[in-house]
Every structure is written in C-alpha cells, then in structure tokens.
Amino acid sequence: MKIAIYPGTFDPITNGHLDILERALTLFDQVLIVIARNASKDPLFSETERLDLISASVKNHKNVRVDSFEGLLVDFAQKKKATAVVRGLRAISDFEYELQMALMNRKLDDTVETVFLMPNEKYTYLNSSIVREIARLGGNVSDFVPPVVRIALERKYKAK
Amino acid sequence: MKIAIYPGTFDPITNGHLDILERALTLFDQVLIVIARNASKDPLFSETERLDLISASVKNHKNVRVDSFEGLLVDFAQKKKATAVVRGLRAISDFEYELQMALMNRKLDDTVETVFLMPNEKYTYLNSSIVREIARLGGNVSDFVPPVVRIALERKYKAK
Amino acid sequence: MKIAIYPGTFDPITNGHLDILERALTLFDQVLIVIARNASKDPLFSETERLDLISASVKNHKNVRVDSFEGLLVDFAQKKKATAVVRGLRAISDFEYELQMALMNRKLDDTVETVFLMPNEKYTYLNSSIVREIARLGGNVSDFVPPVVRIALERKYKAK
C-alpha cells in the first residue's frame, strides 16, 4: 500500500489544500494529512481546532487520515511507512521554500520522496494567511474555504 | 471622472512612491493616496505622522487626496467611486505579492481593476524598510525620500 | 479622451488577450489593439489574417479600434495621441520581458506610460504559442480562443 503524507500548518485548511489532497488521492492508496506542531509560533487556531476543521472538511474522503506530529518530518514519515511527502506548488516564493525543505528532508532521509502537485489555477494565489486577513477585515471567504472553516473564522474574529 | 486609489503603508513615503503617484496622475483624473490602517503591526511612524508626511510631500500635486481606511480595500474603493487601484511593480517578490492581492481583491469585487505601473529604474530596489534601516544606521537618505521625510527620520532615530 | 494602445503579435488572438482588452476598456475611453509588424519572423497567420481575426473577435466591443504599425511603438503611440500602452502580466518570464520593453520605451519617450493589467487567473498560463501547439496536435482549443479563431486554426492545420 502506497502511503503519502501531506504536511502543513493548515491555519486554517483552505479549498486549495483540499484540491491538492484530492489529486494526491488519485496517486496514493492512503494520504495522511498532518499538522506540523510548533511550525507556526502563534497560530490563529489551536492544534485541536485545526485538527477538527481538517477532519470535518475531509469527512467524505475515503483513504484520508488526519494527524499531527512533532520533530522531523522524515522520522514521522518513516514511522508511518510513508514513501512520499505531498506538497502543493503555487507561486515562485513557494517553489523555492518547498525545494529547500524537500532537499533538506532528502539529506536527512533519502527514502522518502517529495512529490509536488499543482493546484487548480483558481487556487494559485490562495493561502491560509490571506484567508485569515480577509476574514479579519470582514470579507466573504466562502469561495476560499469549506463552510465549516468559514463559520469558524467568523466566530474567531467576532470573539476578538 | 476617473478616480484611482494608491494604497500602502507609507512608513514613510519615499521618492519611489512619489514617482508612481506622478505616473498615475497622467492616467487618472484624481488619485487618492491612502494608508491601510493596521496593515503594519508596529510602524515607525504613527498613522497621523504618516498622513502628515504624505500631505507635505504631495502638496504641490493637484488632483491628489490623502486619506486612510480600515477594512477591505474593495469596500473603500467602492465608497470612493474609484475604478482602479494603483500599485508599483518592483522586484519579483513584489510582483507575486501584488498579483496575489490583486486577485483576492478581484474575487471580492470585480469592478475595481488593479493597475500596475513601473517606477523609474533608479527606484527599482527602493522600499520603506531599507530607508528606515539606512536612517537607523546614520546613513544619508536624501536620495531616497523627500526632505520633510529625511528630517522626520533623523528626529525619530535621534529620539531613540 | 484617454486613448490606450494594446500592442502584440496576436498570432492568433486568445481569450486571454480579450480579457485584458475588456479590463483596459474600463480604464480608457478608447483602446487601439495593434499588431507590431515584423515582430514575429515567421507567424502562423499573415498580418491580414490576424487583423481579420482580431476584428471578428472584438466586433461587439465599442471603443476598440484595430490597426497595425511598423517602427517604434512610442512613435506610433505619439501619432495616435495615446497616453498609455496596455500589457497583460502573466508569468515571471513575461514580467521581466515586459518591464524591459516598458523601460526601453520610456527611455525613448517618457510621455507614454505602460500600464500592466492582470488577466483572469484562468488565463495565467495561456499564450498564443501554446494554443498553436495544441491546435497543431489536433487538440480542442475552444476554451482558449474565440470560435472564429478556433475555426481558423483548424483550417490552417488541415491545410498543412
């Protein structure tokens, strides 16, 4: 069984992440979508909230597991018997950072391959931080995130 | 009357900003140069100081108004009956961020077009943060900012 | 009256070009879409064919004129009393070439401003050469070009 890991901060998960996830599911038998703990120093959503939002967003997808990890990605991948790490490729700055991380992971463990997938072009410029910014300013994010995330963003910023 | 908005942090306004403003004035009947409140979490100059520096720097330009706004740029643009948002294009990293913002604004309101203008090449690598850095280290910023901004920078860093 | 020039090779015109044209029409009173003669050494469509395809594609747009020119763009712009040159911004490589051309035109005549507009993201990766390539290989280009261009491409490649 071919297992892939899709790691990220997911603060929060967006339609762009879900697009990549669905593409990964056509290539692998199982995809583990995992939150890298401590990667973001001051997230908007707690780890538990982010795990809940991911779980709610992928509940209709078979062959998806949701998890979080601490430490090196390659160690987690090995423990989970994953042969690939999935990453979405968007803009140039992404590209460089992604290649840097992939290369570093490869130096630490050459048995896990990083696989880059291209999201639908309508998600090319979408990321979690711009979604948070629009929600913070009271804009409508329903084109960018699943309904459950939109509601969570509204609550979060109303509470502030 | 064709109205354009030139939004930014302007912490502080530089000669590069003024170069773009003058180009925008050849295309539009009126340009509103506006500070996006809260965009910078810890600015060197307060909103009032920045508005004063902009006003002093553009006082000889007709058809320019100075303002600030909170919330979504597209809502502000609509309120001001602006048909365009003006942005300067400099380096690659700029380019990506600018396209991302333009696309997000378009998704929120497709009636306001973002117009990218190219500054004089001598301002290609100029931005507010490098001006602050040079001023902080005691360097001469008179090539980069209007005299009123140079004086304000000197006072600010002497006071620190 | 604010007149803008939208120059290109248009071999052939695509939906991406039409998207930029429509955006330009919200900013300017008249847009001249013009073919730069000799820019492409060995075009698929002759100048007359390209002019016809453009004219057929923009026939429902008011305030659009179609033309061709030889020589320097800035001289043509001056003759036509245009205050702006419109260019679409797509990928990074575009961006550099466009900035280079804009800067060179500015050095030759600083009264014509180049205005960069961003196409709908679904046209981000579209250009005439990839459309020709897909048509040459027998693929369906109806998502990428107006019907009149699709038919012309089919005829052209059948004839070959």
Place this chain on the structure above:
Amino acid sequence: MKIAIYPGTFDPITNGHLDILERALTLFDQVLIVIARNASKDPLFSETERLDLISASVKNHKNVRVDSFEGLLVDFAQKKKATAVVRGLRAISDFEYELQMALMNRKLDDTVETVFLMPNEKYTYLNSSIVREIARLGGNVSDFVPPVVRIALERKYKAK
C-alpha cells in the same frame, strides 16, 4: 497497477533524467519514458538514436518501458492507462514552463495528474542542451551522461 509517463525530448538522455526516473520508480509500478516526436525541430540525435540511447541507459531498471508518441500527451497517457505524468523540477524558468504544460494538459484531460519531482541537487543546472554544447566544444561530459551517451556524443561531433 499505477503507470506513469515520463515524457521529454531526451536529446540526449542525461544523468539528471535518470535520477528523476529512479525517483519515479519508487512511486509507480511502471514508468514509460517516452519521446515526444516533433517537439524539437532539429534534434542532434534522430528519434531512433535517442530511443536506443534511452534503452541502453535504462537496461538495468525493471518496470521501465521506452516509447515515442505523436499528438497530444493526454491522449497518449489515456491510451497507455497512465494516471500520472512525471516531470523534473529544476530552475525557475523550467518551473514556469512545466506549470504551463501541466495546466494545459489538465484542461485537455483532467484524469492525468502531473507529478513534479526534484532531482539530486548536483543535477539542478544540468540539461541536454548544455551537455550538447560542452560536447561540441570538446569538453568532458562523463559527469553528466551515461557512458553510452558520452560515446555517442563524441562520435556525433567527430563526424561533423
């Protein structure tokens, strides 16, 4: 069985191509390395020569097939029941071209996913055209291509 296609011009195949091929083999059950006919207008090696050089270079790899195709890649992929197209990611210019091709292929057929893999960093700046150039100038290409290709390059340029 998960089948991937690795298309290219391979004029000639380099160690960078072989590196990507080996990575693809850890992800897919079978990889078809295929020459896109007519993609290069004036190749150094004929299609037959290139197929021979590829076959000789991959003869120790199981689960690899060598082929060539004409027409659209997506049609060929469908015929071969491939679910993925494999591409190597090197420099920025590559990145843009690759994304453009991937997006166009996706528009023509959304059931074949393009998978980008990163070569070993020692191949980051390697491509077939620079290998041909070094060989043409009499340089030593043994670090860049398999022995069989090195010999073929030497013969080709001696004959010229």
Place this chain on the structure above:
Amino acid sequence: MKIAIYPGTFDPITNGHLDILERALTLFDQVLIVIARNASKDPLFSETERLDLISASVKNHKNVRVDSFEGLLVDFAQKKKATAVVRGLRAISDFEYELQMALMNRKLDDTVETVFLMPNEKYTYLNSSIVREIARLGGNVSDFVPPVVRIALERKYKAK
C-alpha cells in the same frame, strides 16, 4: 593588498559560508569575515559565541580576519580599506535581497564593489535558519556545519 569584507549574521556559520569564504580567498589577499551587529534581532547565538564559532571554523585559513561592526557596511569597509564586499548567491529570493543591498550600499559609497560568488551546488539550499530548525528538531546537522558548530547547536538546544 586587495581586501574584501564578507559580512553576515552567521547565526551560526555553515559549510556554505565556508565554501564562499574559500572562493573569496582565491580572489583577494585578505578576507574579513564580519558580523553585522543588530542585524538579527533575536539571534540563537550571542555575538561573542558567533565570533568564537567563526574563529574556530576558519582557524586553518590564512589571510582571514574575524570581526564585527555596527552602523553602515560602507563606512566599515572604508575604515578597513576594503575594495570589495563578498556575498554568496543562492536562490532567487536571495538574489533580489542581495541586489537591493548592493545597490543601496553603492548609492551610499560607490568605491566599494559587491562581488557575488556561487557556492558549491550542494549548498544551494542551505542557510543558517534551516540548520537551526533541523538542530532544534533533533536532526543531524553534521553535513551542513563544521563540527564545532554542530556541538554548539546540540548544547544550545539541550539547554532549552
């Protein structure tokens, strides 16, 4: 005597820095490797620790001096009679930032030339922050830094 300055934060010095240093030594009679004080607001290693790690790492290199400075780089260069500033070129984002700094330094003092050198490709994606990140997560950094730095990183993170 041709003197060059190699400035940076060096938090900590990596094998990539040492690679650039060695290349600079083939071009200049003396290279001053210098820490820009205050450049990093919250460094992992104190200035004294970083100076010690650099000194230990370059102890076998002749013609190298280690120092730190405050204020403008161009003023320091002039005081040290340096004719060049050495910088390593890695990824695109580096490239832009480096050009921006070089241009700003040139505007402040046109007698000091910035010289860009390319590291060995195995260090293309290496930088101090990714080394700190790997060490923090308990990964093995012995391929990326000199032994003395590896030990210092281990101590630092064990203490935390």
Place this chain on the structure above:
Amino acid sequence: MKIAIYPGTFDPITNGHLDILERALTLFDQVLIVIARNASKDPLFSETERLDLISASVKNHKNVRVDSFEGLLVDFAQKKKATAVVRGLRAISDFEYELQMALMNRKLDDTVETVFLMPNEKYTYLNSSIVREIARLGGNVSDFVPPVVRIALERKYKAK
C-alpha cells in the same frame, strides 16, 4: 598579477558591458574582454567588426586586452592564467543562465572562479538584442551604446 576574463557575444558592446568592465578593473590587475566565437549563430556584426567596436570603446582603459576564443572557456582561461571569469548580473532569467554556465565551467575546471558584478541600475534592463531592435526600428540608441557603436548600428541598418 590577478587576471580576469570577461567573455560574451558583444553583438554589439553596450554601455552596460562597459559599466561591468570598469567595475572589474577595480578588482583585478588586468581584464581580458573576449568574444566567444560561434556562440551566436547569426550575429549582426562579424567577429572582426565586434572586436573593432570593443577596442574602440575601451581604448582609454588601461589594463584591458581584447581577444576572441574558440572551444571551452575554462581552457582559454587556463591558457591566459586567469583566476576569474567576470559576468554581469541583471534580470532573473540572466541569473539562472549565468549560474548554470558558472556551475558547468566549475565542473570542467574548479580553479577558475566566476565573479558576478551588478551593473549600474540604469543598465538593469539593457542588452545587445534590445539595442539592435531599437536601432533596426530607427530609434535613438545614444543612451545605450558608445558613439562608435551607434554609428556602426546606423550604417548597418541603412545598408540593409
């Protein structure tokens, strides 16, 4: 004596090339500006014409020699006892190509270091091909090339 080679096509030499040459002369005792024969398949100016234009353009510079070479740059550098190859860094696309060439040269001979210098920002977007294009269209190139080159361009295009 530190000798550097500044190789190129120089079809024709521009003020941007001369700017880089002058910067190189502050770093090296002698600079050889050399034409890579056969690099451009169909140059506007013959090798002899290009050598003459370079010689006329640098006649007031001490420590400059003009030459041409065939074969690998690293072999020529070794023959001339050069320790460095000088290259100008302009836009992103340049950057990639330059790094690729530098890396390939290094693989062929690791004793010659490629040194990248940044031209004055007014030459950032200048290159020989755009100069030829402007001259061909009858534009004024006196800001871009030395007078002797301007005259040669005018004669060349009048003759056509």
